[in-house]
Amino acid sequence: MHFLVPRLEYLELAITRHTIHLLQQGSPNNAQRKCYVVSNLRKFDMDVCVVARAASPAQPPPATFATTAPPLALTASVVYEDGSPLRADRMQEVVGETDEVEPALHENSDANVECPLDGSAATLRLRMGKKTLSKAHENRNFRISLAPSDPSLRARFPHLTVCSEPLRVVTKLQLVQPKSEQWLPTS
Numbered sequence: 001m002h003f004l005v006p007r008l009e010y011l012e013l014a015i016t017r018h019t020i021h022l023l024q025q026g027s028p029n030n031a032q033r034k035c036y037v038v039s040n041l042r043k044f045d046m047d048v049c050v051v052a053r054a055a056s057p058a059q060p061p062p063a064t065f066a067t068t069a070p071p072l073a074l075t076a077s078v079v080y081e082d083g084s085p086l087r088a089d090r091m092q093e094v095v096g097e098t099d100e101v102e103p104a105l106h107e108n109s110d111a112n113v114e115c116p117l118d119g120s121a122a123t124l125r126l127r128m129g130k131k132t133l134s135k136a137h138e139n140r141n142f143r144i145s146l147a148p149s150d151p152s153l154r155a156r157f158p159h160l161t162v163c164s165e166p167l168r169v170v171t172k173l174q175l176v177q178p179k180s181e182q183w184l185p186t187s
Helices: 151-156
Strands: 011-018 022-025 034-039 044-052 072-080 092-095 098-101 112-115 122-126 142-148 167-170
Touching: 044 072, 044 112, 044 142, 072 122, 112 122, 142 151, 142 167
Parallel strands: 034 167
Antiparallel strands: 011 044, 022 034, 044 122, 072 112, 072 142, 092 098
16 A cells, blocks of 8 residues: 655644633632642543644745555653653552553553644543652742654654643542632631
């Protein structure tokens, strides 16, 4: 079978939809900042698609999407907000006499997906692992990183890697009312 494959240097990944469990306005350092919150007890979805990169004058226009090309295999992983990998010592759990490293994504997550090169989206259904909590990682936020499963493609085409918005991961979602509406006891 003959495939018409677009040139990967003219394509990039884009997250087109990302569900969250709670949106919190403001943070201690920035009242305008939005904080996206997910629970590690529930799944959330992400849609990703391959799009044409913006052409610069030095580049020819992007290739047309190929409907017959094989899909691009992608793998989801969890990184800190700054892009650094998770600290292994924060993911370990003592089981009997051995230390086992807990996966950052729950075993029932769809961490591997094939993304069509025709511009349509692929959906990932993810759930954070039980040790992937902001509180257990010095209150740091996380991102979901999507990259080609093939290490050589990852190295040759870094623009085919995309990260989600920062996520705060909790176990139980606590809905907090604005201070003006909170109930205060009277004396």
